[in-house]
Amino acid sequence: MATVTLSVINDLYSDQRLDKVCNSLIGMGFEVKLVGRRYRNSPEVKREYRTKRIHLLFKRGPLCYAEFNLRLFFYLLFQKTDILVANDLDTLLPNLLVSKIRRKKLVYDSHEYFLGILEIQHRAPVKWVWTQIEKWCFPQLDHIITVSQSIVDLYRKEYGKEVHLVRNIPLLREYKPINKDELKSELGIPLDQKVVIFQGNAIHRDRGGEEIVQAAPYIEQAVILIVGDGDMVPDLKNWVKEHQLEDKVIFTGRVAPEILRKYTQMADLGVTFDKNVSPNHYYSLPNKLFEYIHAYIPIVASDLPERKRIIETYEVGEVIEDLSPQSVATAINGILQDPERYARYKENCVQAAQDLNWQKEELVLQKIYKNL
Numbered sequence: 553m554a555t556v557t558l559s560v561i562n563d564l565y566s567d568q569r570l571d572k573v574c575n576s577l578i579g580m581g582f583e584v585k586l587v588g589r590r591y592r593n594s595p596e597v598k599r600e601y602r603t604k605r606i607h608l609l610f611k612r613g614p615l616c617y618a619e620f621n622l623r624l625f626f627y628l629l630f631q632k633t634d635i636l637v638a639n640d641l642d643t644l645l646p647n648l649l650v651s652k653i654r655r656k657k658l659v660y661d662s663h664e665y666f667l668g669i670l671e672i673q674h675r676a677p678v679k680w681v682w683t684q685i686e687k688w689c690f691p692q693l694d695h696i697i698t699v700s701q702s703i704v705d706l707y708r709k710e711y712g713k714e715v716h717l718v719r720n721i722p723l724l725r726e727y728k729p730i731n732k733d734e735l736k737s738e739l740g741i742p743l744d745q746k747v748v749i750f751q752g753n754a755i756h757r758d759r760g761g762e763e764i765v766q767a768a769p770y771i772e773q774a775v776i777l778i779v780g781d782g783d784m785v786p787d788l789k790n791w792v793k794e795h796q797l798e799d800k801v802i803f804t805g806r807v808a809p810e811i812l813r814k815y816t817q818m819a820d821l822g823v824t825f826d827k828n829v830s831p832n833h834y835y836s837l838p839n840k841l842f843e844y845i846h847a848y849i850p851i852v853a854s855d856l857p858e859r860k861r862i863i864e865t866y867e868v869g870e871v872i873e874d875l876s877p878q879s880v881a882t883a884i885n886g887i888l889q890d891p892e893r894y895a896r897y898k899e900n901c902v903q904a905a906q907d908l909n910w911q912k913e914e915l916v917l918q919k920i921y922k923n924l
Contacts, residue, residue, distance in 0.1 A: 556921075561642050637659045640661075697916075716916055720837070725846075749815060751822070772889070819847065821852065824853045837858040848901040852883045
């Protein structure tokens with residue numbers, strides 16, 4: 553049985569894309585090992601495959617990335633494996649070097665447009681380093697995967713390489729019925745209030761947290777449920793406290809994927825409000841969009857091309873250009889207070905989920921790994 557070793561710089565706990573990929577590889581007959589990073593407060597992970605989390609001395613910044621890449625290089629150098637999978641540019645260099653030294657096959661899975669991420673746009677030396685790494689590595693890659701058609705087009709234009717599209721979409725599954733009233737009670741949500749959910753694996757600045765929180769006073773007969781964590785969460789909590797909106801906006805923190813699915817099923821509407829502040833934001837196609845569709849809840853989203861394409865093609869919600877608090881609230885209130893429109897969007901979500909699901913994305917993975 554061939555072994556696939558995948559690596560990523562996060563702590564594995566809430567990375568649903570990689571969990572789906574690993575389980576798909578198991579279904580193809582591979583033995584799988586996933587390597588990540590251990591944070592001080594990382595919850596334990598229990599998976600159907602082996603996992604390894606590397607402890608780092610440096611917690612952030614250039615030294616953190618350098619240490620992780622160095623430790624990952626030596627770890628992979630001595631691991632028994634047949635195929636290496638680098639997830640994102642921050643794991644590509646050690647994977648490529650080991651693949652050359654040991655003559656192993658390599659797959660690169662780019663979960664975002666790394667050179668376009670906001671964190672490096674105004675840090676010229678840092679962006680220069682990552683650009684040089686990408687420019688050196690990419691011409692040597694034979695198997696490239698990414699998550700949105702826009703990023704596929706960018707890589708094809710820049711490097712003239714074949715790039716495969718595998719979107720981060722949930723499995724099509726039969727969801728178990730949930731007791732919405734019980735969940736609401738557990739979260740302190742009044743039973744007569746509707747729920748607007750905002751998911752965020754990385755709730756950072758300009759990822760939509762500010763917009764939905766500041767719209768809360770204008771959203772009628774509904775509570776905002778923010779599920780996830782990130783750099784902006786402390787600021788958002790302070791804003792909520794200052795405006796005495798603790799009963800209107802509820803923060804759950806980071807939760808396990810199965811709990812996230814239950815909260816999304818409980819909700820009445822989902823939002824995603826990334827702003828066009830970097831190329832990566834602009835071309836992103838967030839997993840939360842598909843989580844909402846699979847929970848059969850309408851969506852209100854910012855006007856960015858990838859999510860607009862999905863929402864308008866399948867008619868599962870509305871896209872808005874103006875992200876002011878009043879405009880956001882007007883869009884949300886309009887859907888929640890219009891039973892006919894709400895029912896139409898909800899039914900369209902049911903139909904869209906039959907087309908937008910991991911089982912169909914998995915077919916692309918099967919072709920790639922079959923031809924390695």
